[in-house]
Amino acid sequence: MATRQNTLRAKTNDGAEAKRKAARRPRAKADGSPPIDRRELILAVATRRFAEYGFEATTVRQIADDVDILSGSLYHHFATKEEILEEIVRDAILQSRDDAQRIAELPLDAEQRFVALLMTELHRLTESQEVYAIAFNERKFFRRSEYFSYLSKAKKDAYEAWSAVLSDGVREGLFHPELDIYLTISTVIRMLNAGADWYKNEDGSQIDAIANYSLDKLLDFYLGYVLRAIRAPTRAGEAIPHPTIEL
Amino acid sequence: MATRQNTLRAKTNDGAEAKRKAARRPRAKADGSPPIDRRELILAVATRRFAEYGFEATTVRQIADDVDILSGSLYHHFATKEEILEEIVRDAILQSRDDAQRIAELPLDAEQRFVALLMTELHRLTESQEVYAIAFNERKFFRRSEYFSYLSKAKKDAYEAWSAVLSDGVREGLFHPELDIYLTISTVIRMLNAGADWYKNEDGSQIDAIANYSLDKLLDFYLGYVLRAIRAPTRAGEAIPHPTIEL
DNA sequence: GTCTATAAAGAGATAGAC
């Protein structure tokens, strides 16, 4: 495995984007058959496996079994197991970064932008929870691999956007003057990931008290939780907004 | 792999506790040589590996290399790779449960007990961060394995203790009357795990803003964060306690 | 696009000499 990882590390990722575009576009089908091609199916089952068992613990055979082909046939669609992983998480991570950067630039006050960041992130997280869980759980793997470094970079850029919004809020007097921005963001991001994980996988744990939660209720919970924690003391009494998730 | 897992699943864990006691007690050494025996060394390097790369991604050969013996020799000390994992996380998980149950019974008001729970957990987490990170990251693995079910059970018991304290707080009027206990606990537990991970592994991420945080500051941060979120609205103005971690 | 067949390496684990 070490050998193969080194090979990957040496690989460059330049020009990969163009190649991907061509490879991923589902061929226009003239007939009325479902648009899900083989490649998409493989990605779907791999996503489930990676989310549940982790990338390294999942074997290509398991993936192949799930789509009822032999493991060797997978390599007609993907060059390596790593490429499957990349295909799964790439768009989600880049999109999440784009969201954050776009929202950070909106002509709104810092708290409104922060609420928008939180809403959007939670929306994406629950919409594609498995994908984001993989992106989160394999973060150390990405960090070790040069091939995946652009994903770590994208995550960093998203962090910078969140950071700018929080800084603005402190400057504007909306947030606590001694707010620890770094701790706040890392805490919130991980809280949302964990929350979405729990939301989508309900009874994964042995804990019994499983009530019925709507996504809006989850949003309310986190919003109240976070805003009460970061607002300036003078604003302690202000109401917590209750937006509904609807992008 | 599936084969081996099935074998494990079939195994029972009864009477293992007594066996462990004998096996783990470091032999009394008459000479003045360091008390760290081979077995402890193996556990130490395995802990580092499991925390960094995950249990399944770590090979017994890597562990053996780290202690400069051959992989086969590991099996003089441990019957299986799983046994190494168990040895690493068992005491921490059981101790954490014992802590929680003991604190939940203390003759203090609910907020004081909650603060104690939080302090103690954070203390343990930072003291043995790698161990707790493994326990947390491999939770799905534990849940799938009958052999490890007693660990999932212990975690559930700890949850019940936290839950009792929060319920008391709601009943006593100290905490928000509509506090969602389940969400709060799972959020706080994961937040602490993530925080301790970050605290011990500082620049694991690409994010640059690494200041110097003391453990007490970290505790302050989380305590303020959580208490502001869960306290009854009428208590919004009350000061956040600033205990120092010193068990 | 999938199959058969297989290579090449690595995995966890064991037996017995020392």
Next chain:
DNA sequence: GTCTATCTCTTTATAGAC
């Protein structure tokens, strides 16, 4: 308690027939 040697199975990945 470690080594030598090895077993057995699994892993990722490839080559070429269909």
